[in-house]
Amino acid sequence: MPGSTYLPRVEKSVERLIDAALEEDIGAGDLTSLYFVPEDRKATGFIVARETGVLSGGEIALAVLRKIDPSIEAGLLVNDGDRIAEGAYIMKVEGPARSVLTAERTVLNFMQRMSGVATATRQYVDAVRGTNAEILDTRKTIPGWRYLDKLAVTHGGGTNHRMGLYDRVMVKDNHLVAEGRLEELQEAIRRLKADHPEVEVELEADSLEQVEAFLSMEGVDYILLDNMTLEELRQAVELRGERSTPKLEASGGVTLKTVAGIAETGVDFISVGAITHSVEAMDLALDFVKRE
The missing domain is CATH 3.90.1170.20 (Quinolinate phosphoribosyl transferase, N-terminal domain)
Known part of the structure; x- marks a missing residue:
């Protein structure tokens, strides 16, 4: 999990x-x-x-x-x-x-x-049945209700993403702008892994060029594929090849109409904010x- x-x-x-x-x-x-x-x-x-x-x-x-x-x-x-x-x-x-x-x-x-x-979670889980993709929740929960919202997701057959800012590093676009070069990002990952070896690292990619760059780095456990087209998702899976890591997570604008197609691209996870923020x-x- x-x-x-x-x-x-x-x-x-x-x-x-x-x-x-x-x-x-x-x-x-x-x-x-x-x-x-x-x-x-x-x-x-x-x-x-x-x-x-x-x-x-x-x-x-x-x-x-x-x-x-x-x-x-x-x-x-x-x-x-x-x-x-x-x-x-x-x-x-x-x-x-x-x-x-x-x-x-x-x-x-x-x-x-x-x-x-x-x-709501079960509807998404049913929609991707037969693929290898798991449905993830997000931090888009009612303040104070996060544990209960995430518990309900598991009752619906979904998988919990991080509980908060403390149990997984998730470097998103704004963090990347603040961080700067890839060399600096790699050094930050090394420092984190040295201090907190149990904490996993996820990097957000907005383009296939970023995906390719992140695949060359050490210590990256997940890559978040943000608002990519189905073709871009398929290409990201191909770029990873036969490697089992990093895991690939699709995110952004996922609906019941689109989730099956996203799952068929071969991504490992699909995060859906709607299962907690719009039910x-x-x-x-x-x-x-x-x-x-």
Whole structure:
């Protein structure tokens, strides 16, 4: 997997995000439930899919329910990453009605956003099936949500790119302008590899001339082929020849209509910002059922 996730850090970030979401929604208290739902009332409900898609966020939803009220009993009926049909029952929830109602919106917000990302990712993954290309995410995520957005991408069958600026070097066009000559770029790569041997290096190429130059350098793990035509992508793959590295990543303006053609050029990865920055939330709902 190209990226890394630094689990101790992300676990804390998710807990902080859940706390912030509950504080945002509940504030000083859920006045509707407090005044209009009897304290001793119990509730049973199911989270139901209103459309087809891929589930993500189920485990996060369970964490939200535990945070609201440990006495709530909840269980997933399908797993994160599963395809679900319209009308499918996703989770059963039982417990104090006040607690369930207080948690409802936050639970659904997490699941709907994450399932939207997973569903969009699966569409791209399905579109390149039969090729060697993997679908990558980007850093184009909602601030504070990066780990969850990238987790949802994996549930959709995609692959994570770098988590942030700290776990992969990615030298883009602006960096190259600032850096100057190739000799200086090569020396910078050597210094990085000496200080951080575990960190991979990716260079952005806007032309085949740059691709050829980067292929002659040491320590380059990936070359980003930015906004190249299909013919240019094919030529870049030919320039690399039988070598297994550096890996080639196509990027720029990728859509569901174009992704299959890009994959057929022989590139290793295709990065798609749209799977995290432009997705629609999946339509999910919590439906209560009558208790005996």
